[in-house]
Amino acid sequence: MSTNKENIRNFCIVAHIDHGKSTLADRLMEKTGQVSERDMEEQLLDSMDLERERGITIKLTPVRMFYKAKDGKEYVFNLIDTPGHVDFTYEVSRSLKACEGAILIVDATQGVQAQTLANAYLAIDNDLEIMPVINKMDLASARPEEAADEIENILGIEAHDAPRISAKSGLNIEDVLEQIIHKVPAPKGDENAPLKALIFDSYYDNFKGVICFVRIVDGTVKVGTKIKTFMSNKEFVVTEVGVFAPKMIPQETLSAGEVGYIAASIKSIEDTAVGDTITDADNPTSQPLDGYKKALPMVFSGVFPLDGSKFNDLKDALLKLKLNDAALSVEPDNSAALGFGFRCGFLGLLHMDVIQERIEREFDLEIITTAPSVSYKVYKTDGTELMVENPTHLPPTTEIDYMEEPVINASIFTPPEYVGPIMELCQYKRGVYRDMVYLDKTRVQLKYTLPLNEIIYDFFDSLKSRTRGYASFDYDISGYQRSELVKLDMLLNGEICDALSIIVHKDKAYERGRQIAEKLKEVIPRQMFEIPIQAAVGGKIIARETVKAFRKDVLAKCYGGDVTRKKKLLEKQKEGKKKMRSIGTVEIPSEAFISILKTDNDN
């Protein structure tokens, strides 16, 4: 069943996190009768438990809806939900390519925020028609006029006619649906031209093989069509095409302007890279579509099984996650302290958190993660250059000419009263001030260049606590800059623990060393002997703490009735010890490796 292109609208929703994206998506589906109110599960498109719990959208989810408009015609809406977090910007840009328009939601109580701006610019860059919507009108503190002014002043998008809605209560949702018809252009494209379809996402299904999420730009595809991918240059025969409603529903064909999926018994997700173009093998188009910039991992962390014997399970889990997540990089790693594991690359901290949590939940594996690192460029004295993501791989100081670290352009939106504390924080984090713009009397935009390795520690938390949660933050990677970096090692009982090594700026080494030593003193339980904890840079000790030996570790009484109890107690302690790692004779709990991150830098 093909719909006249004139009656198709392809759009996405973009917004700052928590401004109501998923709730509006739910409401649109409900209003168009896509799901009955009875079947309505909160935030339908966030299908992962994790997404629902955290109130974030991680994966793209397209959905098709039918809407009978006031002009009497029936329209097909294809909504592509997008993630709201800065880590997932690349996913947003992917979905934008499949759309003609974007609904820009702005919270009537908060106005324009950092990611409102970032996402709106992304949409503008992709030539999308932007349709502002002012949400959360049910709240007493809503100030829609100011929000509309901000949209006009900051983004230069007309907003006085923006629907003022409450996605929560359902207020004025009809206005949104009507405006979509008038503001979002119908797709162009020629269904008689050779097939040209953009893969904007994909995942691996155990029964059907790779499922490609596609936007058909030109032509038509149906079961039996022999297709070909441009980049991988592979051919497949289509076994199923269909749409999302929001579950997958098979269709006879997909034609120009439509959004749907293609299955073709594709065994490897590598064969159908996101951003690739699918065409008809027998009647190919000459020109593929513009692809996407590949998302590069920016944050790296060691991931090790808590129980060393679960290495293969962890490997399987990571490979499965990688199937559906092109941005995740996985390489084998080996640590003296933690044994065999993997060095994983993530888009950002949230991405890292999400992957780690999915490993633990979906695969029921307990893991140890090491402090995140970024990717450094090391220029050696012999003229060669290498990238170092793992502090233990850093060559000896004598072989290093100089190093560069990745830096970001940060944009921070804040009420004016927090400008001082934020500037202090940015300065402390080695930031370079770029610009400050008063957007209106309640909002200031600060621009800074900051080293990425300062952001991955506790920047978000510090920003939140300094601004009582009122500031928002967005960044993009701006490149590399030369920097005085050193490797900070931690020694336990005189032995270097490789999994605790980090790369830091020379001026921060002493402070970080002291903080980590203090933190380790807190998390390492007392043992039978005194444990010196030392921080060292290039063999020089810069900080020291001591975990005193314990003095009493015995059950006071052990008579007839106590034997079983004591035996159980010891067995439990033994079980607990399995969660510890040994560095020489020192036993350290697995959380020590990540807790060193959570040093309080606010002092």
Add this chain to the structure above:
Amino acid sequence: MSGIYIHVPFCKSKCTYCDFASFPKEIGKMESYFACLYREIEGRGRQLKDKVFNTVYIGGGTPSVVDSKYIAGAIRQVKKFFTLTPDAEITIEINPGTVDENKIKEYKSVGINRFSIGLQTGYDDQLKRLNRVHTAKDFLLCTNMLKGENISADILIGLADQTLDQVKKSIDLAIAGGVKHISVYALTPEVGTPIYTDYLNGELLSDDEVADIYDGIVSYLKEKGFNRYEVSNFALDGYRSKHNLNYWKRGEYIGLGVSASSFIDGRRFINTFKIDEYLNAIIYNKSPEISSDVIEEKDARFEFIMLGLRTADGINVEEFNANFNADFFDEYKSVLNKKAKYLDINGNIVKIKEEYLYVQNSIILDFIEE
């Protein structure tokens, strides 16, 4: 050799740290309790008629709080249905202020030959805070009545604001009372006891402070001729408690009465902790046991090691090898190596070095087999 334990679940009032089966308010059930206890003694005695026992221990609660005729009756019943060695050690726990000349006379008349007195501390304010029913003076009155007898005293360490000097003075008091044996226990705040509140409020001594007192006491007692033969137990030569040593040697024992535990023929079992349940079980000829575990060989080995290493004598490797048809030094090679620093290995005797006896859990843990 084997032991018999008899539990008397009555006392005048509950001490703040007590989490034993002891019920001051149930004193009215005394008559029926002992009737049932005698019946259990008879039943178990018939079951175990082929075994020889060399110790009896009457604990509680406060066994001295009940009329001595019940205690005497219990001992007679034991002698009637169990096989005791002629020199059997028969101990009763008593509290100062709950005994008189007549009670003691009756105890002795049935063969009780060892008296374990709950002194806890020689300071009246500390005794009061623990809700003990006696004073330091009561202790001396009590030992006066027991002149020349084999007496032991219990001392508690870790009390709020307690100092090493105070504990030494309490020990002096015990020695003045003529005790031959002293047990020093660190106060263990159990959930549900009143003292747990003190613990939560940080009023009790820290582990480090307790360890300081303990170390001080170990050497103080040594000076006085009391040698440590187990983590908490000190005795003049020839006065070790045979009954308790049996526990650490993993000997057999039968427990009689509420909450009593037993280890017979490789099985560990425990009687109910509730008086009414106990009475009903006995009256209706049912088992008062609430749990029963047959100990597997792997656990048996670990028990042998864990209990043996609590004692100053350590474990006898020959005995271990004979019991379990094993080669101890070979099978535990890696842990013996790993913990060599803390162990004293002399021929067939393996023990924890004296200075590490109070931090032994971490050492023992490694002997648990995977």
